Amino acid sequence: MSKNSNDASEQQTRNRRSKRFWKLTGVFILIAGLFVLLIPTWDSIAVESLRCEVVSASPNTNSGGSRGSASSAGVLVETSNCGTISVSNGVSFENQQEIASSFEVGKDYEFDIGWFSRVVMKDLRNGIPAARDYRLVR
Template structure:
């Protein structure tokens, strides 16, 4: 129980260190939500890629605008920046969805 509480407090900090960019080929995006169970449900845009797996974008996303934000992701190559926790730990977790810190479309 205490370990879980410490993890919840530290995860955002771990995701703010070691931010690195990587090229990912976006194939689509859709309005979605994260969380559930004991976690609060948060609006996200789920970004599908052919080479980086599924990713989550949360910045500025609300339940009112997540479909509109998802439509802004056109297929193509993006430089996706993620923190250490999203890059290293989230892919190892069942249903882990790495969180994107920032992105920029190439070209």
């Protein structure tokens, strides 16, 4: 009879561990999902202006990466001192070539970049910060 009670006790312990594991996994997934949903908000916090010299600018299409996902128009701006910066606010497929050609090579521009793009994206592999706004420095 003690063997049966030991087996039952071990089963209860395994069940408790399994429930705890799935609860923690669920909490982790919830936190990760919340993190992703709040990215636009975090990119509007602590916006700083970076002064960068433009080397080139070209139209770019951003894609979700999976079949059937939405694509959005943008412009990739290569700079000599700030790396690559993505501009997508106000860019459409109709005007992206015009916006890309409006950047003057060799000129300094100020790019307004939020906290997420400036701090988190620079540490991600192939992460390109997104400018909220830009202007030519005269």
